[in-house]
Amino acid sequence: MAGQQQPPYLHLAELSASQFLDIWKHFDADGNGYIEGKELENFFQELESARKGAGMETKSGSFGEKMKEFMQKYDKNADGKIEMAELAQILPTEENFLLCFRQHVGSSAEFMEAWRKYDTDRSGYIEANELKGFLSDLLKKANRPYDEPKLQEYTQTILRMFDLNGDGKLGLSEMSRLLPVQENFLLKFQGMKLTAEEFNAIFTFYDKDGSGYIDENELDALLKDLYEKNKKEMNIQNLTSYRKSVMSLAEAGKLYRKDLEIVLCSEPPM
Numbered sequence: 001m002a003g004q005q006q007p008p009y010l011h012l013a014e015l016s017a018s019q020f021l022d023i024w025k026h027f028d029a030d031g032n033g034y035i036e037g038k039e040l041e042n043f044f045q046e047l048e049s050a051r052k053g054a055g056m057e058t059k060s061g062s063f064g065e066k067m068k069e070f071m072q073k074y075d076k077n078a079d080g081k082i083e084m085a086e087l088a089q090i091l092p093t094e095e096n097f098l099l100c101f102r103q104h105v106g107s108s109a110e111f112m113e114a115w116r117k118y119d120t121d122r123s124g125y126i127e128a129n130e131l132k133g134f135l136s137d138l139l140k141k142a143n144r145p146y147d148e149p150k151l152q153e154y155t156q157t158i159l160r161m162f163d164l165n166g167d168g169k170l171g172l173s174e175m176s177r178l179l180p181v182q183e184n185f186l187l188k189f190q191g192m193k194l195t196a197e198e199f200n201a202i203f204t205f206y207d208k209d210g211s212g213y214i215d216e217n218e219l220d221a222l223l224k225d226l227y228e229k230n231k232k233e234m235n236i237q238n239l240t241s242y243r244k245s246v247m248s249l250a251e252a253g254k255l256y257r258k259d260l261e262i263v264l265c266s267e268p269p270m
Contacts, residue, residue, distance in 0.1 A: 010050035112248035
């Protein structure tokens with residue numbers, strides 16, 4: 001690969017959280033949160049040669065066949081791309097740093113509850129200094145022993161992962177990439193994010209009495225509407241779990257405009 005430095009660490013038997021991140025950043029060349037297309041071919045090629053170099057057995061067969069088998073095994077949502085959570089299952093990351101989160105956060109509802117506690121001003125972001133508390137909460141939930149230096153390392157690594165513009169804040173949709181793919185209901189909304197105008201129109205339509213919040217039944221109708229508008233399939237089981245996750249942001253059954261905006265808008269409210 002002319003002009004590109006050798007990808008780091010692929011030969012190691014165990015990676016630290018920050019080495020894992022270096023590999024991710026190396027291959028996700030355009031920074032869009034996925035390793036795909038040419039990036040994916042490069043990654044697979046380098047992984048194969050690193051494994052050979054480390055004396056690990058690799059299967060025989062053509063590059064295309066091996067790549068296909070590899071994707072069947074690791075591309076859990078079969079979208080033809082590898083995302084960070086999927087990469088964490090491929091590489092031997094120390095204590096499997098990301099998987100450790102995936103196990104703690106049993107569901108997206110739990111994740112949203114933890115988020116809500118820390119995004120106190122409902123800005124759609126948590127500040128870097130709050131992140132440490134957020135992570136320590138998740139680790140406690142999982143009964144996962146950790147010490148201060150380890151917590152510090154996790155905090156720094158997650159900042160490096162997600163705070164791409166260096167402003168010391170993390171957005172909800174970025175942080176939700178820690179969730180298992182099938183649990184990440186926020187990803188489901190990615191293709192149908194609303195502009196502020198669209199969001200205001202739809203919220204006003206469901207907030208019939210102008211109280212500034214909607215309840216669970218109204219949210220149900222709003223989500224169904226959104227799915228139909230975007231011609232997406234929605235089964236009742238998914239709808240129930242998305243509704244539950246979004247309602248984790250509600251106060252006493254009241255889902256306020258600002259909370260829903262964080263989930264459905266392309267840009268968090270300023």
